Amino acid sequence: xxxxxxxxxxxxxxxxxxxxxxxxxxxxxxxxxxxxxxxxxxxxxxxxxxxxxxxxxxxxxxxxxxxxxxxxxxxxxxxxxxxxxxxxxxxxxxxxxxxxxxxxxxxxxxxxxxxxxxxxxxxxxxxxxxxxxxxxxxxxxxxxxxxxxxxxxxxxxxxxxxxxxxxxxxxxxxxxxxxxxxxxxxxxxxxxxxxxxxxxxxxxxxxxxxxxxxxxxxxxxxxxxxxxxxxxxxxxxxxxxxxxxxxxxxxxxxxxxxxxxxxxxxxxxxxxxxxxxxxxxxxxxxxxxxxxxxx
Ligand code: NAP
Numbered sequence: 001x002x003x004x005x006x007x008x009x010x011x012x013x014x015x016x017x018x019x020x021x022x023x024x025x026x027x028x029x030x031x032x033x034x035x036x037x038x039x040x041x042x043x044x045x046x047x048x049x050x051x052x053x054x055x056x057x058x059x060x061x062x063x064x065x066x067x068x069x070x071x072x073x074x075x076x077x078x079x080x081x082x083x084x085x086x087x088x089x090x091x092x093x094x095x096x097x098x099x100x101x102x103x104x105x106x107x108x109x110x111x112x113x114x115x116x117x118x119x120x121x122x123x124x125x126x127x128x129x130x131x132x133x134x135x136x137x138x139x140x141x142x143x144x145x146x147x148x149x150x151x152x153x154x155x156x157x158x159x160x161x162x163x164x165x166x167x168x169x170x171x172x173x174x175x176x177x178x179x180x181x182x183x184x185x186x187x188x189x190x191x192x193x194x195x196x197x198x199x200x201x202x203x204x205x206x207x208x209x210x211x212x213x214x215x216x217x218x219x220x221x222x223x224x225x226x227x228x229x230x231x232x233x234x235x236x237x238x239x240x241x242x243x244x245x246x247x248x249x250x251x252x253x254x255x256x257x258x259x260x261x262x263x264x265x266x267x268x269x270x271x272x273x274x275x276x277x278x279x280x281x282x283x284x285x286x287x288x289x290x291x292x293x294x295x
Contacts, residue, residue: 009062009063016069016071019044022238023040025292029285047074050075063097064274072093076092079092079104083105114146116262122143125148127150128151128153129202130201131201151177151180200235217244229253231249235257238260
């Protein structure tokens with residue numbers, strides 16, 4: 001990274017906590033490669049100060065912000081307007097400066113999510129999404145654009161699941177994608193797993209290294225015993241790489257995808273929106289993130 005000078009521009013990430021984020025490493029590596037005199041900082045932020053911090057950062061000419069857990073919905077209130085995708089899923093992970101000290105709210109998670117699936121032919125396929133939180137919204141929205149036949153969402157909380165399905169059905173109407181919800185605590189999900197072409201884990205199960213292996217596998221180990229080697233497993237988690245769940249897939253010779261590509265791609269799309277440049281060095285972003293994960 002070149003020296004920070006009086007001309008260096010500020011960009012950054014708002015969330016709580018942010019100290020484990022890979023984004024500063026990835027972004028600053030990309031800026032150095034692109035010759036952009038920008039510096040990306042992780043900015044921890046309490047909920048009560050969020051709006052004030054966002055307004056102030058715009059006033060000091062911050063060139064762009066990413067937003068992470070737990071504020072992706074909260075920041076909708078601080079945006080002058082939203083891109084279509086951000087409006088559809090009611091979540092913002094990228095703030096773009098606009099005139100009169102305002103921010104535009106965008107969402108690059110959806111495109112970041114779909115990027116690693118672009119070379120898989122998912123037309124007419126059956127998909128399972130485990131979890132129905134924020135990243136599941138981005139996943140379902142992304143899958144809608146890939147011409148899939150059916151998306152089954154497995155949730156654990158009936159109310160959250162029903163609300164999620166209602167919202168997502170509204171979005172999928174145009175594409176004729178069937179969306180169904182299953183309560184994983186009440187119904188035997190094994191037949192659905194065995195018939196799926198692609199299964200996506202959008203829960204944090206698998207992130208905690210100190211947790212017993214059995215509790216670190218979505219839906220428990222037994223469910224995966226008869227997993228077909230034709231099923232693709234996609235875990236949005238990027239550390240550890242691979243998760244215990246993806247290891248099961250690898251042992252069964254399934255194609256597996258971890259969350260690092262999504263992380264890199266959503267970051268690269270944010271840089272595109274802020275800088276107007278089309279060629280973002282994603283390979284540099286990925287290698288710097290990988291190097292950091294190994295430390
Ligand atoms: P979130 O909004 O909190 O949603 C998590 C979902 O998982 C909720 O449906 C939650 O159910 C469910 N869940 C949580 N713990 C569970 C458990 N023990 N058993 C069953 N279900 C459980 O979180 P998120 O923002 O979607 O993030 C989820 C994961 O995706 C995280 O690991 C995050 O790091 C990863 N992620 C990766 C990327 C990337 O770029 N690769 C981007 C975004 C997220 P309840 O509603 O019942 O609590």
